[in-house]
Amino acid sequence: MEILVLVKPVPESESRLRPSPDGRQLDTEGVKFVLAGYDESAVEQALLLKESVPGSKVRAVALGPAARAEEVLRATLALGCDAATLLEAPPGRELDGAETARALALAAAKGPADLILLGKQSGDQETGILPTALAARIGRPGFSNVLDLRWDPGSNRFRFARATEAGEERWEVPAPLVVGLQQAWNDPRTAKLQNILRSRKLPIDRIPAAEVAAALGPAPRESATKFLLPPPRTGAKMIEYGRPEEAAEQLVRILRDTARVLP
Amino acid sequence: MAALPAGFGMPEFDLTEDQRALQEMARKFARSVMAPRAAECDRKGLFPEDIYRKGWELGLMNLNVPSEYGGSGLSLFDQCMIVEELAYGCGGMTTSIIANCLALEPILLGGTEDQRRSVLTPFCREYQMASFCLTEPGGGSDAGGLQTLARKDGDSYVVSGEKCFITNAPHAKLFTVFTTVDPALRHKGITAFYVPRDTEGIVPGKDEEKMGHRASSTSTVRFENVRIPVSQRLGAEGDGFSVAMRTLDMTRTPIGALATGIGQAALDHAAAYSLQRRSFGKPIGEHQAIQMKLARMATLLHASRLLTRHAARLIDGGQNATLESSMAKSFASDAAMEVTDEAIQIFGGYGYMKEYPVEKLHRDAKLTQIYEGSNEIQRIVIARELLKKYQH
Ligand SMILES: Cc1cc2nc3c(=O)[nH]c(=O)nc-3n(C[C@H](O)[C@H](O)[C@H](O)COP(=O)(O)OP(=O)(O)OC[C@H]3O[C@@H](n4cnc5c(N)ncnc54)[C@H](O)[C@@H]3O)c2cc1C
Numbered sequence: 001m002e003i004l005v006l007v008k009p010v011p012e013s014e015s016r017l018r019p020s021p022d023g024r025q026l027d028t029e030g031v032k033f034v035l036a037g038y039d040e041s042a043v044e045q046a047l048l049l050k051e052s053v054p055g056s057k058v059r060a061v062a063l064g065p066a067a068r069a070e071e072v073l074r075a076t077l078a079l080g081c082d083a084a085t086l087l088e089a090p091p092g093r094e095l096d097g098a099e100t101a102r103a104l105a106l107a108a109a110k111g112p113a114d115l116i117l118l119g120k121q122s123g124d125q126e127t128g129i130l131p132t133a134l135a136a137r138i139g140r141p142g143f144s145n146v147l148d149l150r151w152d153p154g155s156n157r158f159r160f161a162r163a164t165e166a167g168e169e170r171w172e173v174p175a176p177l178v179v180g181l182q183q184a185w186n187d188p189r190t191a192k193l194q195n196i197l198r199s200r201k202l203p204i205d206r207i208p209a210a211e212v213a214a215a216l217g218p219a220p221r222e223s224a225t226k227f228l229l230p231p232p233r234t235g236a237k238m239i240e241y242g243r244p245e246e247a248a249e250q251l252v253r254i255l256r257d258t259a260r261v262l263p
Numbered sequence: 264m265a266a267l268p269a270g271f272g273m274p275e276f277d278l279t280e281d282q283r284a285l286q287e288m289a290r291k292f293a294r295s296v297m298a299p300r301a302a303e304c305d306r307k308g309l310f311p312e313d314i315y316r317k318g319w320e321l322g323l324m325n326l327n328v329p330s331e332y333g334g335s336g337l338s339l340f341d342q343c344m345i346v347e348e349l350a351y352g353c354g355g356m357t358t359s360i361i362a363n364c365l366a367l368e369p370i371l372l373g374g375t376e377d378q379r380r381s382v383l384t385p386f387c388r389e390y391q392m393a394s395f396c397l398t399e400p401g402g403g404s405d406a407g408g409l410q411t412l413a414r415k416d417g418d419s420y421v422v423s424g425e426k427c428f429i430t431n432a433p434h435a436k437l438f439t440v441f442t443t444v445d446p447a448l449r450h451k452g453i454t455a456f457y458v459p460r461d462t463e464g465i466v467p468g469k470d471e472e473k474m475g476h477r478a479s480s481t482s483t484v485r486f487e488n489v490r491i492p493v494s495q496r497l498g499a500e501g502d503g504f505s506v507a508m509r510t511l512d513m514t515r516t517p518i519g520a521l522a523t524g525i526g527q528a529a530l531d532h533a534a535a536y537s538l539q540r541r542s543f544g545k546p547i548g549e550h551q552a553i554q555m556k557l558a559r560m561a562t563l564l565h566a567s568r569l570l571t572r573h574a575a576r577l578i579d580g581g582q583n584a585t586l587e588s589s590m591a592k593s594f595a596s597d598a599a600m601e602v603t604d605e606a607i608q609i610f611g612g613y614g615y616m617k618e619y620p621v622e623k624l625h626r627d628a629k630l631t632q633i634y635e636g637s638n639e640i641q642r643i644v645i646a647r648e649l650l651k652k653y654q655h
Contacts, residue, residue: 074284193322193335196288200281238541 001056001151001175004113005046006104006130007076009033009068010123019227025094026227033068035075038119042181044188045149046117047080053151061107063087063100063212070204077199078191085110085205090213094223097129099216101137104130106207106215108138114175115158120144120182131180141173144180276572282341289345292321293352293524301353304478305623308470310434311356311478318360319390323349327364327513328371332379333387339513340575343520347568350524354627355476357521359392362430362479365514365635366393369439369455372513373497373506382457386437394435396426396484397507403428404640406441406507407450411486413442420496422456422489428634432467432482436460440486441503453503456491464489475626515635516578516588519571519595522631523564526599529606529624530560537609553609560602567595586648593641596631603628 011017012032020027035043043060050056060076062069066088073084085107089095095103108116116138121128128144135142147168149160155172162169163182191199237254241247256262278286296314304311318324326342328334337345342364349357370382386393399409411424422442432438437459443452458465468483497506534557537548547553570591577584603625607614614621632638 071280071284078284190291190321191288192320193285193288193337194330196284197281200284 001049001053001115002111002113003046003049003056003058004061004108004116005042005058005076005081006061006107006116006118006134007035007039007043007072008119008122008124009062009064009072010036010039012036013123017229019229023226024224033064033072035072037123038121038181038183039123040119040188041183042117042119043076043079043081045181046115047189049115049149049151050080053153057082059083059085059111059113061085061087061104063095063103064089065091066206073204074199074202075191077202078196079189080195083205084202085207087207087212088209090209090216093213093216093219095216096220096222097127097133099220101130101133102215102217103212104134105137106212108134112176116140116176116178117149118178118180120146120180128180131178135178138178140176140178142178142180143171143173145182146179147181147183149179149181276569276576278344282344285337285341286344286348288321289323289348290351292318292323293349297349297352297356301356301478302620302623304353305355305475306477306617308472308477310359310470310480312434314356315359315392316390324360324390325363325367325387326361328367328383328387332383334367334383338575338579339516340572340579343517343571343575346517347520347524347527347571350521351528352524353478354521354525354624354630355478357524358476358630359431359479361514361517361521362395363393364517365430365510366395366435366437366439368510368513369395369497369506370457372509373455373502374457378457378495378497382437391436392431392434393437393439394429394432394484395510396429396432396438396440398426398428400425400427400483404637407453407504408446409441409443409453410446411440411442412446413444413454413456413491415444416490419490419492420454420456422458422486422491424486426484426486428471428481429467429484430479430481432484433470433480435467438465438484439497440484441507443503444500448501450504451501453507454500455497455503455506456495457497458489458491458495462489462491474629475623476630511636512585512588513578515592515641516571516574516584518631518635519567519574519588519591522592522595522599522628523567523571525624525628525631526560526564526567526595526602529599529603529621529628530557530564532621532624533557533560533606533609540611547609556605556609560605563598563602567591567598570594586645589636589641589644589648592635593632593638593645596628596638599628599631600625 012034015031018027046058050058058081060073060081062072069086073086077084087103087107118131131144132142143162145163147161147163152159157172157174159172239247239250296317300311322335325334326337330336346357346361349360370379397406401410402408413420413422439457441453441455444454445452464487466485466487471481473481537553538546540547574584574587574591577587606621607625610619610621613619
């Protein structure tokens with residue numbers, strides 16, 4: 001089975017974020033970009049499938065500024081992916097979901113993948129567009145919010161569930177398909193030290209920025225005008241106490257007299 | 264949680280991308296696997312074997328063993344970087360994790376190629392612990408005066424005596440042991456062996472109750488007429504003292520890194536607390552007296568890290584760094600004592616409570632002044648090396 005797993009470099013969750021000097025975007029100076037969130041689970045899922053279906057290969061694909069994307073791809077290689085493709089983002093151009101799908105379609109076109117796996121949404125922007133946008137772009141069935149993805153060799157189909165507002169759907173779908181994964185249940189593995197060192201020396205295939213730019217088409221008509229951090233939260237009230245009983249007493253007083261949520 | 268500085272703007276101390284990737288992996292393991300269990304293991308004196316096993320799986324256990332024998336084969340610089348990260352999570356667990364490095368180093372330094380291959384390769388293939396048996400009840404610092412006797416008998420030795428304070432001994436599958444063929448010869452009689460645990464006559468004692476590093480296990484080991492074949496001797500008769508000293512030359516520097524990791528955890532806790540705890544209408548971190556403490560703590564840790572990394576760099580470059588590694592170990596461990604002490608002070612009464620993390624850090628820091636050559640011995644070494652430079 002040929003699996004493509006798409007990973008996005010996102011700011012480390014502990015980073016201190018701030019707007020860029022022109023106020024239009026995130027200032028990425030000094031921010032570390034990592035493999036995280038649903039993408040991390042998608043890589044784990046790809047590796048689990050690879051381990052359960054002999055002869056499978058997993059290729060990781062990342063789109064972004066070269067240095068950033070390379071670090072994330074190296075992390076996937078250390079975890080056990082077999083190959084990696086780096087799509088260099090055209091410098092100075094913000095990509096929206098549809099454009100990202102066009103760029104990633106380039107990597108999908110390079111080889112026949114039975115399964116294209118990605119997180120149901122990225123760890124930073126969380127638009128959730130990509131799984132279906134990519135599926136539409138490359139003309140394959142696409143599913144998002146997918147849980148419990150397995151390969152059934154008997155029926156030659158993928159079996160999975162989808163979590164929806166109304167309940168859970170169960171699906172059986174033959175390859176090829178695009179899957180946006182929703183879960184953190186698979187407890188992503190940690191790379192072994194030896195594999196980290198080995199992965200540093202593996203080659204990474206590159207699709208240069210010019211080729212990516214050509215695939216994108218004309219510049220988008222919409223653009224972000226301002227980047228704002230959420231306002232600092234105020235109104236928190238610290239309870240200072242000696243004994244827990246005192247804390248409880250103060251809390252009840254606040255809930256009753258100030259917040260008026262208790263009679 | 265403040266990020267540890269990764270480099271210092273000096274090329275010789277800056278980390279490569281490869282090193283950053285290793286550091287990050289160790290950091291993740293320390294903070295997500297070790298730290299959450301540290302308080303409980305400390306309180307109950309638990310030996311978290313599952314964590315050690317996981318550490319082994321990730322390659323964090325036999326850091327110094329070359330990869331051709333199945334170890335991780337890291338430079339000393341990289342070992343230090345990883346040990347500092349691990350100690351940030353729990354000093355005691357780190358002591359148990361790196362005890363294999365200490366126990367296997369004599370085989371790397373004193374063993375023949377055949378011995379290294381036949382012992383280390385199967386040893387590293389599965390999760391196993393090894394112990395380094397040098398210290399005796401009668402004395403640790405004066406290693407030349409050890410009393411465990413090895414009596415030659417045909418093509419083997421019969422070893423009898425007692426070792427104490429041996430890390431991981433109750434769990435070890437392999438021991439490196441330092442003996443004397445004749446106590447009157449002192450240093451010149453010291454002879455080293457490796458011996459598997461299942462050899463008849465090896466009796467580890469019960470786990471000691473310790474002040475700190477309580478997730479680690481420490482006990483005596485009695486050798487009751489243990490028959491060890493000549494083929495398990497490391498080097499010649501009388502080479503043992505040099506093997507022991509060269510081993511400690513390699514493992515002393517990582518103890519500096521271990522102390523730095525403990526200290527960094529204390530600083531991070533104290534700095535965060537100082538911004539949150541208020542007195543006299545403002546965060547205590549805005550009182551200058553607290554700021555002076557934090558400034559000194561950060562400076563001590565920075566200096567510890569520089570000394571440690573510098574000694575490691577020298578050793579990796581094949582230079583003799585007895586002076587620098589003794590400086591690094593003694594300075595960093597003294598610094599960790601001061602930093603953890605001040606962290607308790609910044610936490611006030613809460614700092615003295617077991618419910619808060621900093622008193623454990625102080626108890627853990629204490630050991631780093633004592634083991635792998637006490638700081639008094641380090642300073643004797645520093646002075647000796649120093650004065651050599653003045654003699655003509
Ligand atoms: C938790 C723990 C784990 C350990 N793990 C191991 C292990 O795995 N393997 C192992 O072999 N050992 C281990 N040790 C032993 C440790 O290395 C020794 O405790 C240490 O070397 C000191 O020896 P000692 O305790 O016999 O003290 P002593 O040698 O009796 O020294 C007592 C005091 O006198 C000072 N002193 C001694 N000689 C001089 C001198 N010439 N000038 C000035 N001051 C001096 C010392 O610095 C110390 O302060 C461990 C110890 C502990 C506590």
